[in-house]
Amino acid sequence: MQWRRQDNNWQWNVSPGVTAWFTTRLGGVSAPPYDTRNLSFMVRDATGSVRENRRRSVPEVHRLVMAEQVHQEQLAWVGAANAGQGAFQASTSVPGVDGLLTTDNDVVLGMGFADCVPIFLSDVVGSMVGILHAGWRGTTLGIQIKAIEALALKGWDLGRLRVGIGPSIGPCCYEVDDVVARKVRDVLCHEETLAPGRDANHFYLDLWTTNRLLLERAGIERDNIDILGRCTACHPEEFFSHRRDKGRTGRMGGFICRTSNEI
């Protein structure tokens, strides 16, 4: 289990049964500030450019299933009947969810990211795959715990689950106010993932460790959580960053599928 840069993507190598990748901004056709591989229809980029960028990013784009992503903790199980939802326009995305799970090898699960944490899920042989979108809201609402509980409920052995945490804004760059810090303290019951910020009301938040601790609480072993640790805000040559770019920017994509759809 490891993260590896492969061409213009970061690839999470979890199992021969799974293909999981996170795109960079490189290798697309969009003009600034979406240069060059923006994958979101929702940021005022040209629709034709986004479709081309998605075609370049997902080999079987007609099998893609995208989630609406509303910064909450709802999940959806999807399958072949959902193939193509959100693939060519945002309005058909699976509504109201920030997590997708499947056992079907006819779909590619996808979501857009530009600082929030992409959490990839698989079991050790790839009989199930999933992806979660976790900013501070989804993280403190417990989307990661909810996903693990959903899998446990369907009979998955937690010891066989694997989690990959991809590029997102890191503890180096993610300053939050005391309202967010309080929510983190409330859910973790300690301050291990908060560091002092510019004044008494601001803190640097480590979303990677916060998610890891909550996943461990849900029963995932620490050794089975694979954190890349690469900050989107620190690497403008490689990533869009909503915080760094003050909202005018594109989105990378996180994608995962069972291996019959291998890229």
Ligand SMILES: [Zn+2]
């Ligand atoms: Zn950083």
